Every structure is written in C-alpha cells, then in structure tokens.
Amino acid sequence: MTDDSRPPARFNAARHCLAENARLRPDKTALVMAGPERTTRLTFAEADRAVRGIAAGLLGLGLAPGSRVMIRMGNEADYVLVYFAALAAGLVALPSSPQLTAGEAAFLMENAGAAVVVAGAGLTVDPASLGGRILLDAEAVAALKASPPLPDYVDTAADDPATLVYTSGTTSRPKGVLHAHRAIWGRRPMHRHWLGLAEPDVMLHAGTMNWTYTLGVGITDPWAVGATTVLYDGPRDPAIWPALIARHGATLFAAVPSLYRQILKYADLASADLSSLRHGVTAGEALPPDLLDAWTRATGKPLYEALGMSEISTYVSSGPTVPVRPGSPGRPQPGRRVAILPVEGEPEPLPAGETGLLAVHRSEPGLMLGYWNRPDEEAQVLRGAWFAGGDLARLDADGYLWFEGRNDDLMNAMGYRVSPNEVEGALAEHPDVAEVGVAELAVRADIRVIAAFVVLNADARADAEALLAWCRARLAAYKCPREVRFLPALPRTANGKVQRKRLAEAATIG
Structure with missing residues (x-):
C-alpha cells in the first residue's frame, strides 16, 4: 500500500x-428518493x-x-x-x-x-x-x-x-x-478503477438500503466525491429502471446481474433514452458472458463487474482503466495487495494460473476490524499477514482473476473437489438455459451427487438428457451433473444472490 x-x-x-x-x-442535490407517487430531494x-x-x-x-x-x-x-x-x-x-x-x-x-x-x-x-x-x-x-x-x-x-x-x-x-x-x-480505489466516479455524476442504484452494496456504491461513494445519488422506493418492476435513468439523467447505474437480465427481458430498451448513461456496474454475483454480451449489444453501453465481500467490499474489478475480459470480474484495483494462497499449508502466494484461496493483505484500510463476538470464525479467515474469506480463484498471467466458487461451496464428486461455478458456466452456454444453479443433492441417505437446477428459456422444452450430454461434451466426467431438475425460478436472497443451499428444497417444493 x-x-x-x-x-x-x-x-x-x-x-x-x-x-x-x-x-x-x-x-x-445530494440525494433523490424517487417513488411512484412523489420524489424527495435533499441538497x-x-x-x-x-x-x-x-x-x-x-x-x-x-x-x-x-x-x-x-x-x-x-x-x-x-x-x-x-x-x-x-x-x-x-x-x-x-x-x-x-x-x-x-x-x-x-x-x-x-x-x-x-x-x-x-x-x-x-x-x-x-x-x-x-x-x-x-x-x-x-x-x-x-x-x-x-x-x-x-x-x-x-x-x-x-x-x-x-x-x-x-x-x-x-x-x-x-x-x-x-x-x-x-x-x-x-473504498477510494474503486471510484476511478471500477465506477469511474466523479463529482458531476448521477448514480442510480437498484438495491435496498440495508445492503452494503447500496449503502456503499449507491450512497457513500457518490457523496465521497460530491456526486448525486438516486434511489428508488416503489414496486420492483424491471421495466422502471430505463425510465428512471432517463428521468434523472443517471450517468451510472448499479445492480446485480440478474436485474440486468430482467431489464433485457421485460423493458423496452429500443425506445428508452439512455443517452445520459455512461456505463453500468454490477456486483453481488458473477456476470455471465452471455449477459454481458446481450447488454452491450442492446444498449451500446459498457458493463463493469466487481468482486467483493462484506468484509472488504469490492477490490477486484473491470472498469474505465481495466478492459473487460468476459468471465472474469477484472483485476485487483491499483493499491490493493491481493494474492492466491494454498487451501492448506503455509500462506505463501501461489504463482499465476494456480487455484487457491483469494486473499487480501491485512494492511488494507477497507478490511473489517473483525467478526463481532466470533473469535473462532475470525481465526479461520486470518492466514498470517492475509485475510482469506473462503473464495477460490486464480490469477492469470495478465493479472485477471478467475473466480472458482466458495471453498465451502465445493462439491465432492468421486473424491474430486468440484466448483459449482465451473459446471454452471458450462450449462449457462446452452441455448435453452436461462439460469442455472449447481449444488450437491442427496439421492440416498449415504449418496450425494452433483445436480443442476435449471430455469429454461420461455420457448424451450425440458430435456434433461440433452443437458447432460451437453455437459459431457464440455466437462470431465467427474464434474458432470448426475441429475437435472427444472425450476420456474432459482431461489435468491432479497438482493438477488442465488441461494445454492436452497436449490434442492426449491426443486422438492416445485
């Protein structure tokens, strides 16, 4: 630093x-609270x-x-x-x-x-x-x-x-x-290198205020540079966001990837006035390459992704200073000390190309003070001079990060550790698949298999065997799902994150 x-x-x-x-x-104007009936402004x-x-x-x-x-x-x-x-x-x-x-x-x-x-x-x-x-x-x-x-x-x-x-x-x-x-x-490194944020900007954020993504990117960051923030308090109709961009002259728009997908599906972007918008930003879950492509083709506007966590906020991103590389959230922001550590053993940074625990140096000013009254959990994430929150990733030769899931999300298949992200990435490329989540599924009391939970495109037919064959052509045998379950929607948190641990429950209910 x-x-x-x-x-x-x-x-x-x-x-x-x-x-x-x-x-x-x-x-x-510091804050605009836009609602369906009235708008409140504060200087x-x-x-x-x-x-x-x-x-x-x-x-x-x-x-x-x-x-x-x-x-x-x-x-x-x-x-x-x-x-x-x-x-x-x-x-x-x-x-x-x-x-x-x-x-x-x-x-x-x-x-x-x-x-x-x-x-x-x-x-x-x-x-x-x-x-x-x-x-x-x-x-x-x-x-x-x-x-x-x-x-x-x-x-x-x-x-x-x-x-x-x-x-x-x-x-x-x-x-x-x-x-x-x-x-x-x-948070200052993200202002230039992810958000491209400056005093003249108007930031429209789609999140709710109890989420750190909203409190940080939606409010704190704009105010830290003297910019205006716009938040919305009304029905969560995906079609409202292009209208809000136009009405308030938003130069930046922040949301989770799933909302961008819903906007593409339900909003009339062809007639939307997005002339004020410079680019969109996204965090909270991985940005699929097909969604990135669809958004940029439909709007002509860049979409910049970031990777972060509650303990430090975003610290890896693409943006105005970091070219987008589809499938990667970008590179560590300048000034950040980021490394990949072995899952077990001494906390010595691994070379480029090797997968391990994503870690941030404990000298980082954005890092938390600690977990409140959870000394045991705090001890688990401190590795010498590093904080490693449980994300698995690798850095390539150009410094781009490739996310491989959570260490505690890893599935065990035939003795191999398998990241759900890798399986999800393969299935997401199938033309019939709108959304997919992958998790372990108990088929007997003593047997768990990799299962894919799929939301199909509107005109697609449920064909589990075709999806399994698609995976077999793209993944090693031990990584392939053994089961495919079809869902009307993936279970998500209020802020749009897929809840992998609830996938099996949702399939049972469905």
Whole structure:
C-alpha cells in the first residue's frame, strides 16, 4: 500500500462524505428518493444539517461512544440520514431490513448489544420486545432533524468502529462484520478503477438500503466525491429502471446481474433514452458472458463487474482503466495487495494460473476490524499477514482473476473437489438455459451427487438428457451433473444472490 492509501489518524466517515460538500456545493442535490407517487430531494446542505441534528439527538440520549444504533427502515431518505448520523456521533450504525421477523430482529439486537432501535414509517415495533432499548419512530426522527445540530462531527479515530453489518456465518446464525471509519477511505480505489466516479455524476442504484452494496456504491461513494445519488422506493418492476435513468439523467447505474437480465427481458430498451448513461456496474454475483454480451449489444453501453465481500467490499474489478475480459470480474484495483494462497499449508502466494484461496493483505484500510463476538470464525479467515474469506480463484498471467466458487461451496464428486461455478458456466452456454444453479443433492441417505437446477428459456422444452450430454461434451466426467431438475425460478436472497443451499428444497417444493 502507498502512503496516501492510509487514512488520517483522526477520521470520521460521515464528515468525509458531507462536511466539505456542504461547504463547497451546499445547493447541489445530494440525494433523490424517487417513488411512484412523489420524489424527495435533499441538497448537501440539507443532508449535512439533518445528519448533525439527528446525531445531536442520539448523543442527547446519553449514549456512550460506540453504542449500536439499529436501523429498521425501508428505502426512505431517513434511513440514509440516520445511518450517517450514527457515524457522525461516534456511534455504530447497524443497518437491517424492515422485513426481519421478530426472532431475527431480536437476535441482531441481542448479539450486537443495540442501545437504540430506529423504526421507519409504517413499521410497527412492539416496545415490549426491545428489552428496555430506546425506540425512535418516524415522528421522533423528524423531531431530531429539526433540533439544534452538533456544531461539528465527533472527532473519531480512523480505527474506531463505525458500522456493524450482518452476513451469513458458518453456523445457522448470521455473524456481525464490524467496520471502522477507515473503511470508507479504503473504498477510494474503486471510484476511478471500477465506477469511474466523479463529482458531476448521477448514480442510480437498484438495491435496498440495508445492503452494503447500496449503502456503499449507491450512497457513500457518490457523496465521497460530491456526486448525486438516486434511489428508488416503489414496486420492483424491471421495466422502471430505463425510465428512471432517463428521468434523472443517471450517468451510472448499479445492480446485480440478474436485474440486468430482467431489464433485457421485460423493458423496452429500443425506445428508452439512455443517452445520459455512461456505463453500468454490477456486483453481488458473477456476470455471465452471455449477459454481458446481450447488454452491450442492446444498449451500446459498457458493463463493469466487481468482486467483493462484506468484509472488504469490492477490490477486484473491470472498469474505465481495466478492459473487460468476459468471465472474469477484472483485476485487483491499483493499491490493493491481493494474492492466491494454498487451501492448506503455509500462506505463501501461489504463482499465476494456480487455484487457491483469494486473499487480501491485512494492511488494507477497507478490511473489517473483525467478526463481532466470533473469535473462532475470525481465526479461520486470518492466514498470517492475509485475510482469506473462503473464495477460490486464480490469477492469470495478465493479472485477471478467475473466480472458482466458495471453498465451502465445493462439491465432492468421486473424491474430486468440484466448483459449482465451473459446471454452471458450462450449462449457462446452452441455448435453452436461462439460469442455472449447481449444488450437491442427496439421492440416498449415504449418496450425494452433483445436480443442476435449471430455469429454461420461455420457448424451450425440458430435456434433461440433452443437458447432460451437453455437459459431457464440455466437462470431465467427474464434474458432470448426475441429475437435472427444472425450476420456474432459482431461489435468491432479497438482493438477488442465488441461494445454492436452497436449490434442492426449491426443486422438492416445485
């Protein structure tokens, strides 16, 4: 890492995103919340004032530095303001979804030790379920916004905790990923090398606010450079996105690959005005080469992919400075120290072409502080001077990364370890296949086989044998699926990621 890649010792992430913007461009639109009935706009001056007002109110509750503020809100402007207010006050923001069940919300509150729960408009939270925690509803947040603001952002250290996000763990419960204020500084390499992001840009993001992809790429990154962010709060009709690009003059559009595919299928791109759009960006799952080709042919706009994780965000990408190579998410962004380590043994980087664990050096400023109260899981991902989160990959001679799946997703076939990504890649090229997921399937109590779970194109006929023959012509025998199951849709998370562990369940239900 170069010296200028390290943040200042004293660094507040909210100040970094708002204070200078409020001073230099107070009347510029910072946030547009577009809805089916009305659109809300906030300038940088208004956002800065509201964030400092909420921050003052939170500190007025007597909260100690580092106290957790759990946010349970939908896609609304106050979500953004409360999130940054927690950081501004030296507290820790805990983003969450309003769709959590009572049990899921209770686990997060207890595990994180939340002191405050902020509930969004229309969300009813039973105070008796909070165990004495402070509840702030939409009316309370409105009052805080109007109250006297903090004169300045709290003076925090770059290594002070700022955000606690929950992601899947190796157990049945999600694990908390604790990030420092410096994580926002650590995002800087992606601004130029993936997003191509600058002050004049308008970023339209298709995600929900409880997702780190949205909070980061959709809000934090644009504000860090003085750009405008546009978010949508309305029915998730894929055809709406080209209209939103045109209406708001979006220069950048961010989504998961599956949404790009849905836009191609359901939107009238031929009549859409995409003249403002410079390019699209995508993350969250692998970008299939056929989808990349279809999007660029239909729109004439580049599509840049990135690979990341909750523990560090995106750190490998294509973009304006890295030519696209279909099938690869790109190269490590300049300034990142990335290596491929052996799955077992000493953590010595492997040469180009060899597959192993994808690792990031622990000096990376965007890397998490650690897993909250999960020392055993934290120990599993620390390999000497490296963090290795479980992704399998290889780097080619040109530095491009080729993703080979998750170490814990690997299937065991006839004694061989097989990546589901490799099998999915072969099947995705079949003209009848719209989407595919691959996972192990228990056919008897003691026998598990590789199975392909396929969504067909609208005019295709279900022919399992034809798909198996297609695989046999392209894959080693031990890599080929033994079963093909047809599904109307693949099970996905709310943000579009395929849930491989639910494929067999979905096939049984179907």
